[in-house]
Amino acid sequence: MTLSRPERIDFLMREHRQDAEPAPREQLHSLGDIEKFVVDAAIAMLSPGQKFALLWSLQVGGHLVAGVQVKERDGSVTNMVPPTEVVEYLADHKRMSYDPAVGAWLSAEIFIAGPTRFKATYSAGTVADWMPEVSVDDLRAEFVAYPRPVAEIPDWARSQLDWSNRMTG
Secondary structure: OOOOHHHHHHHHHHHHHHHHOOOOOOOOOOHHHHHHHHHHHHHHHOOOOOOEEEEEEEEEOOEEEEEEEEEOOOOOEEEEOOOHHHHHHHHHHHHHHOEOOOEOOOEEEEEEEEOOEEEEEEEOOOOOOOOOOOOHHHHHHHHHHOOOOHHHOOHHHHHHHHHHHHHHO
């Protein structure tokens, strides 16, 4: 079957529209489902022979970043960017796991050795020093979006906010 020129143009435009507007992301309704999805997505990024990965995420205020670090057989580390869906699902995870008594997690580290062999650590108080720096504006936005008792604000965050308040008067 051969398409006429107008039919080909219409066909190409429909395909382009489909690429421009991806299907809505499936809503996952449990923390376990989200963790399974992000682990599976990280595993799918691995090349043959790569077996271990660290999926990390920093979500403070409006600052949402994530990465995947893969340890190669020769000991070197390859840094990769996870799919956008992974960051979005991790944001869902943070919203779903928020506890007003302690706040929400700020950083996540998921060590992956296989589909059923992973360890997830979500910290409401620490951010690894190798992760991107957290700004004062992001800290303020974080505690507005996810309020927590003053006693649950980490010392490093409190110091950073106090220092900023002294500098701005």
